[in-house]
Amino acid sequence: MKRFFLTILAAAAFLSTAQSQTVAERLKAIRAEVYTRVLNLTPEEAQNFWPIFNEYVDEKESLQKQLRPEGQIDGMSDAEVEDYIKKYFEVRQKEFDLEKELVQKLRKVLPARKIAKLPKAEREFRESLLKRLQELKERRQQRRGRN
Incomplete structure (x- = not known):
């Protein structure tokens, strides 16, 4: 989960350089x-x-926003930490239910073999973002080296 947010944050930073498109449009x-x-x-x-998939992504992002703690976990009281843990598992269950619902909807429009490739597609999407970020980092370092 943490890695996902870091990937998206890094992608947002990378894609903020795109002048003709917003970050969300570029990610999409x-x-x-x-x-x-x-x-x-x-x-x-x-x-x-x-x-169908865009609706799923929007709903999943909305759920993930609920997991962001109000402050640093170390600064929370024990009761607040307990509430956060409870909320974490509730949200994870909702994400799982949402994914099951996605598959049920997709069964009406895609063959099962293509639905089964969704995790691979997500992995490749994240890898693509990380590769683009690495390339951007290297270009920035090269520009700094020339100056």
Whole structure:
């Protein structure tokens, strides 16, 4: 979970340099490219897949925002930490239920083999973001070296 947020944060920093598109638009475009390729979506499948998947992503992001602690965990009282732990597992259960719901909806528009490739598509999406961030970091270091 922590790694996911760091990946997205880093991607946001990287993509903030894109002048013609917002960060969210750029992330969405990268995700669309990777998922379409990995799942090998036909145009008709893509037309049916993306509204369902985008709704899922929005709902999952909303759930993940609930997990952000109000402050530093070390600064919380024992009762607040207990509440946070309880909330953590409640949100994780909701995420699991949301993923099951996604699969049920996708069964109506995609073959099972393509649905089974969703975790691979997500991994490749994250790897793509990390690769782009590394390339940006290297370009920045090269520019600093020239000055």
